Amino acid sequence: MANERVLTRREFNAAGLGLGAAALLGAPELARAAGGGARDTIKVGVVGCGGRGTGAVVQALKADEGTVLWAMGDLFGERIGSCEKNARAAIAGDNPEADLSHKFAADESRRFTGFDAYRLVIESGVDVVLLTTPPVFRPLHLRAAITAGKHVFCEKPVAVDGPGVRSVIETTKIAHDRGLSIMSGFCWRCHDQVCEVFDKLAEGGIGEVRAIQTTYNTTGWVRPHPRQPEWSETEFQLRNWQYFAPLSGDHIVEQAVHAIDWMSWAMGDVPPLRCWAVGGRQVRPEMPETGNVYDHFAVTYEYENGVRGYHTCRHWPNTPSDNSAFFMGSDGVCTMQPWQGRHVIEGAHPWTGSAASNDMYQREHDLLFAAIRAGKVINSGELLARTTLLAIMGRMAAYTGQIVTWEQAMNSEEDLNPGFWAFGKRAVPEVAVPGVTELK
Numbered sequence: 001m002a003n004e005r006v007l008t009r010r011e012f013n014a015a016g017l018g019l020g021a022a023a024l025l026g027a028p029e030l031a032r033a034a035g036g037g038a039r040d041t042i043k044v045g046v047v048g049c050g051g052r053g054t055g056a057v058v059q060a061l062k063a064d065e066g067t068v069l070w071a072m073g074d075l076f077g078e079r080i081g082s083c084e085k086n087a088r089a090a091i092a093g094d095n096p097e098a099d100l101s102h103k104f105a106a107d108e109s110r111r112f113t114g115f116d117a118y119r120l121v122i123e124s125g126v127d128v129v130l131l132t133t134p135p136v137f138r139p140l141h142l143r144a145a146i147t148a149g150k151h152v153f154c155e156k157p158v159a160v161d162g163p164g165v166r167s168v169i170e171t172t173k174i175a176h177d178r179g180l181s182i183m184s185g186f187c188w189r190c191h192d193q194v195c196e197v198f199d200k201l202a203e204g205g206i207g208e209v210r211a212i213q214t215t216y217n218t219t220g221w222v223r224p225h226p227r228q229p230e231w232s233e234t235e236f237q238l239r240n241w242q243y244f245a246p247l248s249g250d251h252i253v254e255q256a257v258h259a260i261d262w263m264s265w266a267m268g269d270v271p272p273l274r275c276w277a278v279g280g281r282q283v284r285p286e287m288p289e290t291g292n293v294y295d296h297f298a299v300t301y302e303y304e305n306g307v308r309g310y311h312t313c314r315h316w317p318n319t320p321s322d323n324s325a326f327f328m329g330s331d332g333v334c335t336m337q338p339w340q341g342r343h344v345i346e347g348a349h350p351w352t353g354s355a356a357s358n359d360m361y362q363r364e365h366d367l368l369f370a371a372i373r374a375g376k377v378i379n380s381g382e383l384l385a386r387t388t389l390l391a392i393m394g395r396m397a398a399y400t401g402q403i404v405t406w407e408q409a410m411n412s413e414e415d416l417n418p419g420f421w422a423f424g425k426r427a428v429p430e431v432a433v434p435g436v437t438e439l440k
Contacts, residue, residue: 042372043070043105045126045150047118047141048133049083050074052155055361056130057087060153061103063365064373068103071110071124073117075133075238080111115421122148128372129153134241135249136160136417139167142381146175146182151372153365154381155185157257157388160249162412165389172381181377183368184384186261188338190363196355197336197343198265205345206329209307212263213326216256216313224289234426236289243291246416246429249388250293250395252279256313257391262325262336263301263309264387271386272301272309274405279398281431283316292429299394311394401434414440 044060044067046053053074061067069087072080084104092098112120118141122129129145131138131154138158145152152175159165175182188194201209225239241247248254264271277299284295296314303309327334332347343353371378393409396402416429 040066042067042128042369043126044068044128044130045071045073045110045121045124046083046130046132047073047121048131048137049079050132053079053130053132054083054086054090056132056153056155056365057083058090059362059365060128060130060369061087061091062362064369067128067369068105070105070126071112071121072106073112073121075114075117077111077113080113119144122150126150128368131155134238134247135254136164136241136247139164139171142168142182143171143174146171146178146180149178149180151181151368153183153185153368154384156261156384157249157253157391158184158381158384159388159392160246160253161392161414161416162389162409163415165385165392165410168385168388169382172379172385175379175381176377179377180379181368181371182379182381182384183364184380185364186258186380186384186387187360187364188258188261189265189380190358190367191338191360192355192358193341193343193353194262194336194338194360196353197334200345200351200353201266201327201329201334205332205349205351206327206334206347207331209266209327209329211307211328212266212309213328214259214262214309214311215322215324216259216311217320217322218255218313218315219317219319219321220315221251221255224287226289232423232425233428234421234423237291237426237428240289240291243289243293244429245291245293245395245432248293249392250297251315252294252297252299252313252395252398253388253391256297256311257387259313259323259325260311260391260394261387263311264390266325266327267303267307267309269383269386270303271390271406272303274403275299275301275393275397276403277394277398278434279395288428292431294398294432297394297398299397301390301394396439399432399434400437400439402439404439408439412440 042064046057049072057069074080088100110124122145128151131141131152135157138154142154158168221242224243227236237244277297279294279297281294284290298312301309323339325336332345334345336343341357345351368378389409393404397404
């Protein structure tokens with residue numbers, strides 16, 4: 001084994017184990033049969049071979065000496081080859097002549113393209129599935145993987161609308177009953193410095209939390225792809241999925257959800273009562289490939305105990321970037337700047353974080369595969385779904401201009417992607433207009 005540690009107390013917290021310690025011991029025989037003590041090799045399949053999928057492949061193959069890449073799937077075939085090439089280079093590192101043939105076992109018979117690639121990967125004999133497609137597909141793919149008895153690493157966010165979130169919560173229950181692991185992509189919950197901050201907050205380091213501010217301000221997203229003559233409307237949108245809200249959920253859901261997760265973490269993952277928001281499309285270039293997403297949001301979340309959480313995110317070129325959190329309490333304030341490694345408390349109990357940094361992306365996979373080896377279960381699927389819904393309700397409030405309650409968001413029937421997926425014609429989503437766009 002590459003990592004003999006299974007789960008420390010902090011890692012229990014970091015993995016977001018909302019189902020508690022009892023779930024970790026549920027049906028260990030299933031975990032062993034899927035890839036633990038019954039044999040040395042753990043076969044991994046990846047669904048979604050872009051940049052995040054490539055990173056997840058590298059991390060899964062590094063997490064355990066017995067992991068092998070067994071199957072690969074993507075809508076577009078050219079991504080499969082580049083995923084393997086880049087993953088090989090990343091793992092080889094300073095030893096480019098290393099023989100990695102035992103790690104890369106996805107031959108041509110187990111490389112799948114198209115909308116059913118996920119199903120073929122799952123059916124290829126894998127033990128663990130990495131789900132790294134655009135968020136719109138994750139509820140479907142997660143249900144298929146869990147139903148087939150596979151452990152899953154699932155990137156965030158896990159859905160783009162209420163029906164998707166409810167599907168994931170139900171899938172999480174199925175995984176729990178069957179003793180299968182779901183590791184979420186909320187990577188900060190596996191970062192030692194950030195875990196240290198939240199441990200300190202939970203211990204009363206600033207007294208009672210009164211207000212929270214989080215930001216995810218950047219200069220932009222990935223460069224969009226201009227339409228090509230051979231692309232259908234469906235392919236055009238999928239190749240620019242970040243810019244179409246039905247596919248990505250908008251940037252507050254796809255990207256800034258990390259900062260919203262900090263807010264939820266500080267509140268013990270108890271959901272807010274309601275939220276209201278503003279947002280718009282002020283500086284994003286008006287061209288077909290930038291779709292219908294906003295370029296800024298500001299959301300206020302109101303909790304039952306009177307605490308308010310304030311979140312802002314934006315994509316504005318030529319402006320400062322900021323991804324940080326500020327927690328205000330009855331006895332002090334805490335500033336958390338993870339990318340700068342600065343974590344301090346000022347007030348009645350001054351404190352400066354001292355934990356070393358770590359590769360949080362790798363830690364997620366180390367925990368997942370160590371648990372599988374030990375016949376234990378990590379299931380952070382419900383946390384993944386509920387934090388995703390926090391971001392979705394913020395978008396709903398901004399798009400409509402209405403106050404949105406947690407119950408409205410959870411029970412929303414707004415399906416952003418009705419019908420079946422196929423290449424060809426597809427409706428072009430409109431930019432939401434507050435006060436005009438209907439809350440569903």
